[in-house]
Amino acid sequence: MRNGPVFALLLCCASLAAAELLVTDRYRDSVHRFSSYDGSLVQLDFIVGAGPGVSLDSAMEALVVGDRIWLSDQNLDSVFRYTLDGQFVDRFIGPANQIDNIRGFHIADGVLYLTNFGTANGAPGPAIRKFDVATAADLGTITMPGGRSPWDVVAFGAGLLASDDTNISTNPLLDTAIIWDIAQSPVGVFASGSAGTNGLSLPKQMTVLSNGRLLVANNGTPRALLELNAAGQIVATYPLGTLRPNGLYELENGRIFIAGEDTGVLGTNGLYTLDRTSGMLTPILLGNQTPGGLLPHYVNYYAPPPPAVCPGDLNCDGVVNFDDIDLFVEALGYPDGAGWPYPGCPWVSGDCNADGQVTFDDIDPFVARIGSDCR
Numbered sequence: 001m002r003n004g005p006v007f008a009l010l011l012c013c014a015s016l017a018a019a020e021l022l023v024t025d026r027y028r029d030s031v032h033r034f035s036s037y038d039g040s041l042v043q044l045d046f047i048v049g050a051g052p053g054v055s056l057d058s059a060m061e062a063l064v065v066g067d068r069i070w071l072s073d074q075n076l077d078s079v080f081r082y083t084l085d086g087q088f089v090d091r092f093i094g095p096a097n098q099i100d101n102i103r104g105f106h107i108a109d110g111v112l113y114l115t116n117f118g119t120a121n122g123a124p125g126p127a128i129r130k131f132d133v134a135t136a137a138d139l140g141t142i143t144m145p146g147g148r149s150p151w152d153v154v155a156f157g158a159g160l161l162a163s164d165d166t167n168i169s170t171n172p173l174l175d176t177a178i179i180w181d182i183a184q185s186p187v188g189v190f191a192s193g194s195a196g197t198n199g200l201s202l203p204k205q206m207t208v209l210s211n212g213r214l215l216v217a218n219n220g221t222p223r224a225l226l227e228l229n230a231a232g233q234i235v236a237t238y239p240l241g242t243l244r245p246n247g248l249y250e251l252e253n254g255r256i257f258i259a260g261e262d263t264g265v266l267g268t269n270g271l272y273t274l275d276r277t278s279g280m281l282t283p284i285l286l287g288n289q290t291p292g293g294l295l296p297h298y299v300n301y302y303a304p305p306p307p308a309v310c311p312g313d314l315n316c317d318g319v320v321n322f323d324d325i326d327l328f329v330e331a332l333g334y335p336d337g338a339g340w341p342y343p344g345c346p347w348v349s350g351d352c353n354a355d356g357q358v359t360f361d362d363i364d365p366f367v368a369r370i371g372s373d374c375r
């Protein structure tokens with residue numbers, strides 16, 4: 001008979017493996033993992049560097065495209081790539097590619113659309129830089145008339161939206177914030193406003209909700225999340241008090257996960273969830289607004305890769321021991337793995353003679369592997 005704790009472990013890790021979030025952090029200079037179901041912490045500092053001897057220095061957005069994690073770093077003027085296990089692969093583009101003070105980005109139809117603010121490295125100032133994701137070829141620059149300081153790019157319907165506004169150190173009451181549609185040529189205005197009119201002020205990350213609308217992290221005043229319809233009209237506002245939202249994501253439990261910073265108050269930077277019905281903010285993980293504390297930024301969906309197969313390790317704890325025996329016997333009853341009820345640990349883990357099947361021929365090799373350690 002299978003024992004209870006192992007079953008609980010499989011349930012635990014199957015759900016964890018199914019759905020997560022990647023959260024960049026500009027103070028810890030790293031990327032964290034959180035549950036996309038309820039926002040709970042999975043792993044701090046999942047990604048911390050960019051190759052031998054290179055530390056991140058203001059990680060802004062991490063986005064999974066295909067079998068790679070793409071990561072923009074504001075101060076290193078670089079976009080890096082990693083395996084889904086978080087292992088560094090390469091620097092996709094850097095200062096030599098005429099980018100400076102970069103923030104969020106999006107990848108669509110084989111093109112990287114990267115927000116750019118600075119003019120160092122021959123970069124164009126406020127604009128969207130375009131690169132071919134297969135070759136890193138420079139595909140040119142999209143400029144927005146009166147472009148100020150772009151923060152994020154996201155796909156929304158047939159559009160490709162870029163959030164844009166000046167820094168909050170200028171006068172946000174008079175300043176016009178714009179969400180551009182850069183899929184149009186010349187670029188179109190999807191939405192515009194100001195702190196003093198409809199509240200749109202320093203929009204940063206944008207995300208698409210399950211109801212088809214756009215949710216915007218409104219980092220200026222009033223601090224809020226703004227929900228926009230397909231016509232660019234604000235149809236709901238979720239006030240956040242003094243919390244300045246940088247990034248956001250709609251969790252599978254319906255709450256909104258928010259990566260934010262407060263106004264210099266110790267212990268209030270961090271990750272929160274918002275109940276849109278009650279307006280209640282619940283802290284998930286908090287830190288100080290100091291280096292080494294927390295300054296979380298953008299948030300994107302992440303599906304961790306399935307665990308590596310270790311022949312004979314049927315509960316995927318990394319070792320082959322007596323705890324695997326009952327599950328091995330159970331695996332013999334699922335020809336070709338059809339209907340195998342444990343998504344957290346693959347059926348083929350029972351294949352100990354490397355023929356791709358779990359059969360009686362595996363019994364002796366399985367017994368021989370008891371005591372093996374794949375960790």
Ligand SMILES: [Ca+2]
Nearest residue numbers: 077100101120
């Ligand atoms: Ca720079």
Ligand SMILES: [Ca+2]
Nearest residue numbers: 104105106153
């Ligand atoms: Ca983005």
Ligand SMILES: [Ca+2]
Nearest residue numbers: 313315317319
């Ligand atoms: Ca095991």
Ligand SMILES: [Ca+2]
Nearest residue numbers: 351353355357
């Ligand atoms: Ca076999």
